[in-house]
Amino acid sequence: xxxxxxxxxxxxxxxxxxxxxxxxxxxxxxxxxxxxxxxxxxxxxxxxxxxxxxxxxxxxxxxxxxxxxxxxxxxxxxxxxxxxxxxxxxxxxxxxxxxxxxxxxxxxxxxxxxxxxxxxxxxxxxxxxxxxxxxxxxxxxxxxxxxxxxxxxxxxxxxxxxxxxxxxxxxxxxxxxxxxxxxxxxxxxxxxxxxxxxxxxxxxxxxxxxxxxxxxxxxxxxxxxxxxxxxxxxxxxxxxxxxxxxxxxxxxxxxxxxxxxxxxxxxxxxxxxxxxxxxxxxxxxxxxxxxxxxxxxxxxxxxxxxxxxxxxxxxxxxxxxxxxxxxxxxxxxxxxxxxxxxxxxxxxxxxxxxxxxxxxxxxxxxxxxxxxxxxxxxxx
Numbered sequence: 001x002x003x004x005x006x007x008x009x010x011x012x013x014x015x016x017x018x019x020x021x022x023x024x025x026x027x028x029x030x031x032x033x034x035x036x037x038x039x040x041x042x043x044x045x046x047x048x049x050x051x052x053x054x055x056x057x058x059x060x061x062x063x064x065x066x067x068x069x070x071x072x073x074x075x076x077x078x079x080x081x082x083x084x085x086x087x088x089x090x091x092x093x094x095x096x097x098x099x100x101x102x103x104x105x106x107x108x109x110x111x112x113x114x115x116x117x118x119x120x121x122x123x124x125x126x127x128x129x130x131x132x133x134x135x136x137x138x139x140x141x142x143x144x145x146x147x148x149x150x151x152x153x154x155x156x157x158x159x160x161x162x163x164x165x166x167x168x169x170x171x172x173x174x175x176x177x178x179x180x181x182x183x184x185x186x187x188x189x190x191x192x193x194x195x196x197x198x199x200x201x202x203x204x205x206x207x208x209x210x211x212x213x214x215x216x217x218x219x220x221x222x223x224x225x226x227x228x229x230x231x232x233x234x235x236x237x238x239x240x241x242x243x244x245x246x247x248x249x250x251x252x253x254x255x256x257x258x259x260x261x262x263x264x265x266x267x268x269x270x271x272x273x274x275x276x277x278x279x280x281x282x283x284x285x286x287x288x289x290x291x292x293x294x295x296x297x298x299x300x301x302x303x304x305x306x307x308x309x310x311x312x313x314x315x316x317x318x319x320x321x322x323x324x325x326x327x328x329x330x331x332x333x334x335x336x337x338x339x340x341x342x343x344x345x346x347x348x349x350x351x352x353x354x355x356x357x358x359x360x361x362x363x364x365x366x367x368x369x370x371x372x373x374x375x376x377x378x379x380x
Contacts, residue, residue: 001033001036001037001040002033005033005036005037005040006040008022008023008026008037009023009037009040009041012041012135012138012139013041013044013138013139015139015140017109017112020112020135020136020139021114023037023041023135024114024116024132024135027128027131027132027135028116028117028128028132030128034131038131038134038135041134041135041138042134042138044137044138045134045137045138046137046313047137047140047142048080048133048136048137048141048142048143048144049142049143049144049163049164049300050133050137050143050144050145050146050161050162050163050164051068051143051144051145051146051162051163051164051165051166051296052145052146052148052158052161052162052164052165052166053065053068053145053146053147053148053166053168054147054148054158054165054166054167054168054187055167055168055169055192055194056168056169056170058170059168059169059170059194059195060168060170060194060195060283060284061147061148061168062083062147063283063284064168064192064194064281064283064289065081065083065145065147066283067283067286067289068145068289068292068293069081069111069143069145070286071286071289071290071293072142072143072293073108073110073111077142077143078110078111078140078141078142078143079110079111079112079141079142079143079144079145080111080112080114080133080136080139080141080143080144080145081111081112081113081114081144081145081146081147082114082115082116082129082132082133082136082144082145082146082147083113083114083115083116083147084116084117084126084129084146084147084148084149085115085116085117085149112136112139112141114132116128116129116132127320127323127324127327129146129161130160130161130320133146133161146158146161146162158187160315160316160319160320161316163300163303163309163312164189164190164296164299164300164303165187165188165189165190166188166189166190166191166192166292166296167187167188167190167191167192168192168194169191169192169193169194169204169208170193170194170195170198170204171193171195171196171198171199171200171201171203171204172198172199172200172201172203172204185211185212185215186215188276189274189276189299190276190277190278190279190292190295190296190299191208191212191276191277191278191279192278192279192280192281192288192292193205193208193278193279193280193281194281194282194283195282195283195284196280196281196282196287196288197282197285201280205278205280208278209278212275212276212278274299274302274303277295277298279291279292279295329368332368333364333365333368336364336365336367336368337364340363340364346360
């Protein structure tokens with residue numbers, strides 16, 4: 001690491017916002033030396049709670065993130081926000097990077113907002129985003145919120161970055177619910193029916209709770225007692241409601257709640273999977289934000305109590321290692337292809353029946369394989 005990079009790391013760790021911004025810029029641009037910077041920061045990470053916010057475009061993710069950040073600040077916590085935006089086809093940068101989306105936190109230096117490009121990655125998350133999260137973590141942010149570009153069911157990439165995943169759904173949108181059935185239901189820890197003052201909110205809540213229940217226990221009927229029957233207003237009858245259609249005293253939303261022998265309600269003790277909660281919000285008015293924060297806190301407690309927070313981190317790092325190794329090996333292979341005249345030249349030879357694709361692949365990979373075999377023989 002150069003002296004300039006070492007100084008940048010030191011400045012970031014000492015709380016310089018300018019150093020933090022420069023570091024994330026280097027990470028996003030993959031500038032020379034960025035890997036050494038991220039490596040140096042790694043030992044200082046592991047304290048921030050990372051929350052992922054995803055869902056369909058137009059569901060109100062940006063407004064919800066704004067209000068969520070303000071609520072955490074009101075509690076005295078520092079917040080970092082990474083908004084992953086669509087990539088420009090010309091520059092690769094974030095198309096919406098210059099929009100004003102954090103109106104409630106303008107001028108607050110303890111809320112660091114950064115718009116980043118999805119860089120064409122399915123689901124809108126790139127390795128650069130995960131590295132930027134590390135920079136915010138090392139800087140000392142208590143909460144890091146990652147808002148995704150909103151690419152439907154392909155948004156599962158967020159699981160590899162966030163400790164808790166919040167999925168936003170618009171009321172009365174059958175397409176959204178079908179999208180959840182197609183895959184995103186599997187990744188949500190909390191489901192938020194935003195714009196809950198719109199028509200159809202009660203039905204959307206009921207549909208979500210039915211889907212969650214069917215995934216949890218497909219052999220039973222909807223009325224399980226976990227969330228309670230839903231009345232015409234979307235509230236849970238017979239449960240201690242919170243005013244937004246959510247039962248705070250049931251399921252994994254309250255790990256300290258007394259158990260009743262139902263596996264759906266004693267997951268912390270029995271090691272059962274977390275049962276996602278459904279929360280209603282009106283983000284524009286700040287309604288339901290406290291409920292969401294409480295549910296996220298309950299999920300965090302669940303992860304820590306069961307040891308799954310460490311499991312998630314291990315899985316995340318394993319995937320990160322695989323991704324980096326694949327990328328590095330791909331670069332080495334590309335260099336070897338170029339040394340042999342380029343892939344087009346090799347393809348021409350295959351076309352002329354001078355060789356075949358399998359033989360070309362074996363020959364290109366052979367130097368790497370031989371080097372690894374030699375190191376293994378030497379016991380290194």
